């Protein structure tokens with residue numbers, strides 16, 4: 001059994017909670033006591049039927065406000081796969097949640113209401129999905145029951161979205177007509193839409209191939225922690241622990257350690273369960289090197305003929321996530337990139353992007369909460385980075401305000417020189 | 418190399434390997450960046466899994482932090498025995514924060530009814546202050562309860578140990594922000610993405626030893642509010658409650674006065690996995706008296722500084 005992480009997005013009332021509730025319910029991830037609580041709440045609120053959407057309504061503050069304000073994680077499994085859903089709310093101001101949920105997703109499901117077709121938010125969700133390089137996208141055309149399961153309605157939404165998607169960089173796009181309320185095309189193919197010959201949503205989620213989305217070409221091993229047991233048995237042991245961020249490492253491989261640039265070979269790859277011949281993403285392993293080099297946390301192990309950029313000048317798309325402050329040129333922030341911590345100076349805000357129209361506002365002088373723009377940073381130490389499109393681990397970073405310690409932004413490296 | 422999950426694709430990993438790799442990464446991150454971490458170890462299955470992951474994360478070095486148990490004084494003796502043996506095997510330091518001791522010192526007062534669940538929190542916070550811990554590993558999972566579904570892996574607590582759902586840091590990719598000012602701390606949940614079934618499958622896969630009460634055994638029990646409660650020195654039946662003998666096991670092993678058993682014949686992990694795969698009640702709903710009071714009970718307790 002493997003694992004698929006997916007994010008869901010949609011405008012308010014498109015049926016996202018109903019859809020998730022149905023997936024959990026039909027895959028038996030809902031327990032009786034949870035269902036009981038929901039039935040009770042439904043009755044208390046005077047709902048006519050048990051509102052499956054309540055299954056995913058988290059905190060009381062939100063229940064009172066009646067909106068979902070943060071990313072919630074849900075779990076279910078079928079015999080084929082375990083699923084982690086990042087349930088991101090569709091409310092207008094919550095770009096930040098969508099970005100967070102999409103950052104780890106293998107796939108995104110964007111819901112639209114068949115009656116309304118594409119709306120501004122559908123485009124925004126699709127854009128954010130591609131900005132975060134989610135490799136697979138599903139456009140779920142929901143509430144088909146309210147348009148008489150009409151093929152024309154579905155087709156017109158499909159072609160409109162397909163046209164829009166060519167402007168984005170969508171690697172794998174699937175369209176599924178459905179009714180979350182009635183369960184059409186959710187778990188099984190629906191008889192109500194004989195004209196549709198694609199998979200049900202669950203079938204697609206179970207079968208979409210994700211292991212190959214990981215970068216197995218560029219060897220990248222950010223050193224996380226140096227293991228040096230002070231014991232007689234492992235007296236001379238010195239291992240570099242970390243999680244593989246790219247490529248396949250093998251014992252005997254020639255490698256280079258950055259920033260020193262020294263080369264050596266991999267003497268062995270250890271785990272507590274014994275040595276392994278190969279390590280690939282996202283395995284957590286401990287690497288021993290043939291030579292005694294001075295390697296510490298924040299260094300990066302790669303191959304001599306395939307190295308990341310080593311740079312203090314970083315160009316990136318940045319999403320600002322803090323409500324109490326804004327990004328402005330001249331500002332200094334802490335940056336965390338792989339296992340490396342440094343400080344960064346905002347040199348320049350090149351433009352702010354309107355996520356609905358994709359218009360670039362070059363006159364912008366700041367990025368506020370939920371705004372995205374292209375930024376140039378100068379860091380106090382070199383980063384070992386790849387373009388985010390090539391590697392989501394070595395291409396992503398967060399910015400931290402040192403006066404509050406809050407995480408204020410997420411960044412995706414475009415190029416750096 | 419052979420595929421880890423039989424998928425036929427060479428470089429894929431099973432869900433358990435993926436979860437383990439993520440949890441190891443989280444633990445190493447904390448040890449690399451925080452000053453004084455500790456791991457909350459109760460002898461319960463989630464903390465046993467967590468301790469195993471800590472063992473793996475730093476191997477062949479020993480676990481580089483102490484473990485702590487908040488002892489309500491109402492624990493099952495089998496669990497305490499197990500706890501002591503396990504820490505000895507691993508050679509880690511055990512810190513016991515005792516609720517009884519805190520009652521005797523006047524730090525907390527026992528609530529009417531004798532429940533010590535709420536008063537655990539100040540005892541925990543007191544120990545955190547005393548040892549100046551800035552990171553506490555907890556075994557909580559997001560699938561346990563609604564209020565946890567939005568919990569971060571790194572959950573920020575202010576200098577009063579309080580959790581403010583509105584003041585949590587966005588978590589992207591596998592980049593965690595553990596920065597704190599003096600007195601503040603981070604609760605870290607390395608098992609956030611695990612489900613109860615994953616935990617059991619891992620226990621089976623790793624052949625982890627558990628306290629015996631996790632397996633079906635005969636016990637004197639009585640029914641309270643529909644829950645099967647054990648007769649122990651801390652949890653005696655009331656007059657109208659009839660005691661009978663039943664074959665039961667525990668799904669969680671907290672405070673004996675609050676933790677209920679379930680009827681079961683499962684005496685091996687495999688049998689438990691089979692039972693868990695078809696069970697229709699959450700762990701907490703079935704067996705934790707403490708969360709039943711209100712739907713928002715957990716949320717309130719977390720705000721006060723509970724895990």
Ligand SMILES: Nc1nc2c(ncn2[C@@H]2O[C@H](COP(=O)(O)OP(=O)(O)O)[C@@H](O)[C@H]2O)c(=O)[nH]1
Pocket residue numbers: 010011012013014015016017018019053142143144145146178179180181182
């Ligand atoms: N007719 C119909 N109604 C739906 C469908 N999916 C959701 N709804 C209804 O649309 C409303 C909003 O759904 P909800 O899941 O709360 O939307 P969310 O805001 O996207 O989470 C509710 O009244 C649902 O019952 C569907 O497929 N068909």
